[in-house]
Amino acid sequence: MSNTRRPLNALKIGTVALVALALLPHVPGLGSDFGRSLLSQMGIAVVFALSYNVLFGQTGLLSFGHAVFFGLGGYVAIHVMRAINHGLPLPMPLVPLAGAAGGLLCGLLLGAAMTRRAGTIFALISLGVGELVYAAMFMLPGYFGGEEGITASRTKGFALFGLDLGSQLAVYYLIAAWVLIAAGLMQAFARTPVGRMCFAVRDNAERAEFVGYDTHGVRCIAFAVGALFAGLAGGLHAINYEIVSADAVSAQRSGTVLLMAYIGGAGHFAGPILGAVTLTWLQTSLSGYTSAWLLYLGLFFVLTIRFAPGGLAGLILMHGPIFHTRSFRRVLASYGIALVPTLVMACGAVLLIEMSYRLSTQPELGSRMRLLGIAVDAASVWPWLAAVLMLAGGFLGFRGTWPRVASAWERASEEAGAHRAVEAS
Amino acid sequence: MxxxxxxxxxxxxxxxxxxxxxxxxxxxxxxxxxxxxxxxxxxxxxxxxxxxxxxxxxxxxxxxxxxxxxxxxxxxxxxxxxxxxxxxxxxxxxxxxxxxxxxxxxxxxxxxxxxxxxxxxxxxxxxxxxxxxxxxxxxxxxxxxxxxxxDADMKMAAMTSVIAKDNRIKRVYLINQDYSFGKAVAAAATKMLGEKRPDIKIVGDELHPLQKVQDFSPYVAKIKASGADTVITGNWSNDMVLLIKAGKDAGLKVNWETYYGGTAGSVTAIGEAGVDTLKQVSEWHKNATPELDATxxxxxxxxxxxxxxxxxxxxxxxxxxxxxxxxxxxxxxxxxxxxxxxxxxxxxxxxxxxxxxxxxxxxQPLYVSTLAKAPKYDVEGSGLGWKSDAKVEGKDTALATSCKMERPR
Amino acid sequence: MLELATFSLLNGIVYGLLLFMLTSGLTLIFSMMGVLNFAHASVFMLGAYLSYQVGLWVGFWPALVIAPLLCGLVGAGIERYGLRYVHKSGHVAEILFTFGLSYLIEELVTMIWGRNAVANNVPAAVDFPLFTLFGSTFPAYKGLMMVISVSMLVFLWLALKRTRMGLVIQAALSHPSMASALGHDVPGVFMLVFAIGSGLAGLAGVIGGFMLLTQPTLAHAVGPIVFVIVVVGGLGSLAGAFIASMLIGILQTFAVAIDYSLVDLLRALGFVITRSTPSYEFLSIKVATVAPTVPYLLLVLFLIVRPRGFLGKRDV
Incomplete structure (x- = not known):
């Protein structure tokens, strides 16, 4: 591994990302206003989740109040937008910078005190600060507009080169540009000496302190950088929705960004991106199909922690070393076999959950319902029996096929190991 | 294209x-x-x-x-x-x-x-x-x-018009959630009571955080100490139910003039604590007409x-x-x-x-009603239900507006 | 004035004891296992629902015993089939796991009992005024709650300091391999601790269920404040948690009674404050309005002055 290859790689990845981002809103299915709005939302979530990971994945700070900086940045941005509406000569596309500045300022102020401790204490403190800031939103409606928030227009005012943000497509491109810039900067930050010190502080704070680094200072810088990009995301939010309200700083939003980073995989730079895109999609789509979507989300999260601590990115990257081995096909084949009982198990679980939900929360819709394309009657015992059988049978089948996956894996990694040994000699 | x-x-x-x-x-x-x-x-x-x-x-x-x-x-x-x-x-x-x-x-x-x-x-x-x-x-x-x-003002107008006729009401306590709606309720109550019954004393104007208070006993102690006979609140959901329950625990005897006393789940949660004291303003309740509407x-x-x-x-x-x-x-x-x-x-x-x-x-017509035992039609199978105190005709609920409507050509 | 002060003190003590009841199980789990259980408030909620359901079948008093036992079982299951495996990935993973569980429990409760509050009214057995003071009544169930809360404190203290079991637990925590070598079932001890902690949450839920509202958002409503107490009291310190609960309860209750703002203070000091003074909006917030955020203010204060809390012995 040589360092000279990196810039090239970064350039290549950057170009691919640029082209992909440019083409996405014209892909059929995403070409509607809604599709573009979804993409914009994903872009905002990506910046936010990445900024969270500067704290969490990089520095090891588990925060339950990251939305504070998202929200405060958003408020600064929306106030700047209002000023632009009233004649401030500033081009609208630069508004996210105001959000970033707001986030940075708050991050420095609060971070200096908050990052004195890491670990559990920090987690609790972030929770408390989050609650405090949320409460302040309602007590100071002059600044924050209370529950209904502050609104502005992204089209009124000074326009640079006649650039108009009226259409969702224009907004999407603006957000995409900022996503690229922010992601590039955050990636670059990880490569700076301070960025690298973050990893050291995360892995062993005592040791880092011992060799002469100011761990509080490093944490504080990482925190401020995280806050800066969270504020930037808040600024993008302000442009996209033209409204910022108290829910922008809510505990719920802080929880969501945590889920995004963790489910995506906090250990890898691409993890939060994956998590942000997946969760945003789940939030807007799954909730249209089932009222139990929060349960599925929770289940998904708990299962990730229990069985895949590396998140989605970790799962994918795990296959990197064995990708080129001959046994990789066997691994894929074993996956295919294990997938069948897994799906049966999942179907059983979905059936059980959906039927229970129907009976307890929507009894008036009757017990007859369509699930997975099949008509079932939750009042009769048969679908329940079938669901339980599917769940249990699927579980047993899964247990049965698992040794196969394990052995295929073992063989593949042996091969990969041999391969590496040959290369090294 | x-x-x-x-x-x-x-x-x-x-x-x-x-x-x-x-x-x-x-x-x-x-x-x-x-x-x-x-x-x-x-x-x-x-x-x-x-x-x-x-x-x-x-x-x-x-x-x-x-x-x-x-x-x-x-x-x-x-x-x-x-x-x-x-x-x-x-x-x-x-x-x-x-x-x-x-x-x-x-x-x-x-x-x-x-x-x-x-x-x-x-x-x-x-x-x-x-x-x-x-x-x-x-x-x-x-x-x-x-x-x-x-809207919140129209409901307050209906509520205060009933309060104005009740000479037993002398001291009113306002308790609302600390956000735009709660403040609007408090402001409307102060203004309208001042116009309709200047002799009524507003003995407290409380704002508490939205859906954050678990224990309303301190607020109830304050209401009690103020000597209020009526409490006006725009509280909804937990904030209303917990407030009234705390009032019952302390044996507080006041009229509760509410916006959302009749919303889903409230009567079940408040129970008998609200009989004869809990009032609401609404466009309808089950006993508004002698017979239940067909729909x-x-x-x-x-x-x-x-x-x-x-x-x-x-x-x-x-x-x-x-x-x-x-x-x-x-x-x-x-x-x-x-x-x-x-x-x-x-x-x-x-x-x-x-x-x-x-x-x-x-x-539309608005009703001010009180929770009562064993009415003709009860709420949520609780044996409790609403009884009309007064009805305000639709045209009488109109208030001045600052709206400058722009119509498409 | 005396009346209001007396009641504020009484209400403060009642609220403080309620808070302690909520946190004691969490403190136990944390001091013993180092696990900050985010699902604690959810187990508390589960206790409220279970006691409601069991109460419908067999009455309040049996439910007071059965519901906490069921919660203890749930806790044991969580430790045995979840936390034990997550433990390897460190404390952050443990916190996240319990955080995820809190989502799950909320949805499960919705799935079983629906979205609206259930009619979990004060049981007739304890629904009478205990005494009357200045014309205000004091309900019996609050008395029951105070008794339970104080006995929790005594029980935990005795169990940990005065019994052989407590010694084994402490040994298993500080020197797991040694305790294990001496023939003690260390994983079993962890499971037991988690079960007892959850059982205490369940017991708090039985009382808290009808004092507050038994609905799926209950856990979310009490969750954050529980953690504030743990921090202010000193992570893992039982006595600290007790003092912090009482302090927060009393402070908050008294704050509600104060109708003054910074504006009044500044005016008293001779400043001229008008509506056009900068940040008038901020200065004019009444103490009473801020009262429910007192715990969080206290949290920040402690963070600056004494990060280990009242009686904490260690920083984490």
Whole structure:
């Protein structure tokens, strides 16, 4: 591994990302206003989740109040937008910078005190600060507009080169540009000496302190950088929705960004991106199909922690070393076999959950319902029996096929190991 | 144009996915909480709207077209609502129905206004059935928004008109949630009591954080120490129920004048603590008419169970008025329907209702009622129910407006 | 004035004891296992629902015993089939796991009992005024709550310091391999601790259920404040948690009674304050309005002055 290859790689990845981002809103299915709005939302979530990971994945700070900086940045941005509406000569596309500045300022102020401790204490403190800031939103409606928030227009005012943000497509491109810039900067930050010190502080704070680094200072810088990009995301939010309200700083939003980073995989730079895109999609789509979507989300999260601590990115990257081995096909084949009982198990679980939900929360819709394309009657015992059988049978089948996956894996990694040994000699 | 084609394709796709039948339909987007904390009220409203839409469809629809209700979950979040609004418009909705939360309503009305400015010919109408911030039909009114619920000030006017006649009331305590709505209630109460009964002393004006207080005993101790005989509160959900329960525990004897004493689950939670003391202002309650309205009875039959306690009478008014307006306009086009609905008057079993043309606020009879034991029709099977104290006719609920309506040419 | 002061003190003590009841199980789990259980408030909520349900079948008093036992079982299951495996990935993973569980429990409760509050009214057995003071009544169930809360404190203290079991638990925590070598079932001890902690949450839920509202958002409503107490009291310190609960309860209650703002203070000091003074909006917030945020203010204060809390012995 040589360092000279990196810039090239970064350039290549950057170009691919640029082209992909440019083409996405014209892909059929995403070409509607809604599709573009979804993409914009994903872009905002990506910046936010990445900024969270500067704290969490990089520095090891588990925060339950990251939305504070998202929200405060958003408020600064929306106030700047209002000023632009009233004649401030500033081009609208630069508004996210105001959000970033707001986030940075708050991050420095609060971070200096908050990052004195890491670990559990920090987690609790972030929770408390989050609650405090949320409460302040309602007590100071002059600044924050209370529950209904502050609104502005992204089209009124000074326009640079006649650039108009009226259409969702224009907004999407603006957000995409900022996503690229922010992601590039955050990636670059990880490569700076301070960025690298973050990893050291995360892995062993005592040791880092011992060799002469100011761990509080490093944490504080990482925190401020995280806050800066969270504020930037808040600024993008302000442009996209033209409204910022108290829910922008809510505990719920802080929880969501945590889920995004963790489910995506906090250990890898691409993890939060994956998590942000997946969760945003789940939030807007799954909730249209089932009222139990929060349960599925929770289940998904708990299962990730229990069985895949590396998140989605970790799962994918795990296959990197064995990708080129001959046994990789066997691994894929074993996956295919294990997938069948897994799906049966999942179907059983979905059936059980959906039927229970129907009976307890929507009894008036009757017990007859369509699930997975099949008509079932939750009042009769048969679908329940079938669901339980599917769940249990699927579980047993899964247990049965698992040794196969394990052995295929073992063989593949042996091969990969041999391969590496040959290369090294 | 490529972009245009995409839209056509995705619209066609959406239509194929969601239509189910080829006949023309009027698509209505219902955007309210269907999961999470606010879901209970959102889902109840969804059922009520569906019920009346089915009634209209069974009678042949409007102008020969059936109405289809499409539901979108906004989790009572203004931002999420705007996403869902976009989704709804993409799927062909030209009417939006929402009610839970004034913050959401303000976000939607503004987004609808912007959408209609940016997309002439594809206008969308917004029917608000429950968000009561007075701003919506005053400073922030617009041509596309219609409110079918009385606003916070109108309800306070009704409440204070009853208080004004009760000479036993001497000392009033205001306790409200610390946000725009709570403050609006407090301000309206102070102003209207000052006009109608200057002799009443306001002995306390409390604001507490929204849905954060677990133990209301300290507030009750304060109310007690102030010697109040009546408490006015706009509190809803937990904040109201916990307040009244704490009052009962301390043996506090006051009248509770509330906005939301009758909302789903409240009576069950408050129980006997509220008998004879809990009052509410609403456009309807089960004992408003000697016999239960036929549609309410039909609703109860179709949706049994405690979670389905009928409470959105205004939905009936809304859909009947919508159907009448579409008939009058001889079109289902939102702009024409909007013009027809402006200033429309209608007779209902409770009295005359009118959609004001100047600010799109409905005028409907309001009832002030008290919780009583063993009424003719009880609430949530609790054995308790509402009894009318007074009725204010629709025309008497009108208040001055600061709305400067801009109409499309 | 005396009346209001007396009641504020009484209400403060009652609220403080309620808070302690909520946190004691969490403190136990944390001091013993180092696990900050985010699902604690959810187990508390589960206790409220279970006691309601069991109460419908067999009455209040049996439910007071059965519901906490069921919660203890749930806790044991969580430790045995979840936490034990997550433990390897460190404390952060443990916190996240319990955080995820809190989502799950909320949805499960919705799935079983629906979204609206259930009619979990004060049981007739304890629904009478205990005494009357200045014309205000004091309900019996609050008395019951105080008794339970104080006995929790005594029980935990005795169990940990005065029993052989407590010694084994402490040994298993500080020197797991040694305790294990001496023939003690260390994983079993962890499971037991988690079960007892959850059982205490369940017991708090039985009382808290009808004092507050038994609905799916209950856990979310009490969750954050529980953690504030743990921090202010000193992570893992039982006595610290007790003192912090009482302090927060009393402070908050008294704050509610104060109708003054910074504006009044500044005016008293001779400043001229008008509506056009900069940040008038901020200065004019009444103490009473801020009262429910007192715990969080206290949290920040402690963070600056004494990060280990009242009686904490260690920083984490």
């Amino acid at each position: 490529a972009r245009h084609e995409h839209r056509v394709v995705s619209l066609a796709l959406a239509a194929a996915l969601f239509a189910g039948s080829a006949a023309a339909e009027v698509r209505i987007a219902f955007i309210d909480p269907l999961s999470g904390g606010g879901a209970a009220t959102g889902i109840l409203a969804q059922k009520t709207h569906q019920f009346y839409i089915d009634t209209i469809n069974a009678a042949g629809g409007i102008n020969g077209e059936k109405i289809e209700l499409m539901s979108f979950d906004n989790k009572v979040n203004p931002q999420e609502s705007l996403i869902q609004l976009k989704k709804a418009i993409d799927e062909g909705a030209r009417y939006v129905v929402q009610g839970n939360g004034s913050a959401v309503a303000l976000a939607i009305t503004e987004a609808v206004l912007k959408h209609n400015e940016r997309n002439p010919g594809k206008e969308v109408l917004f029917f608000n059935y429950a968000a009561v911030d007075p701003d919506l039909t005053n400073d922030k009114c617009n041509f596309w928004h219609f409110r079918f619920d009385a 309410v009875a039909a609703f109860d039959k179709r949706y049994p169970g405690k979670e389905n306690e009928y409470s959105y009478w205004r939905a009936k008014t809304m859909w009947e008025m919508f159907a009448a307006a579409a008939k009058k306009a001889q079109s289902n086009d939102p702009v024409k329907v909007a013009r027809a609905i402006e200033g429309m008057k209608m007779q209902t079993s409770l009295g005359e209702v009118e959609m004001r043309a100047d600010n799109h606020q409905i005028l």
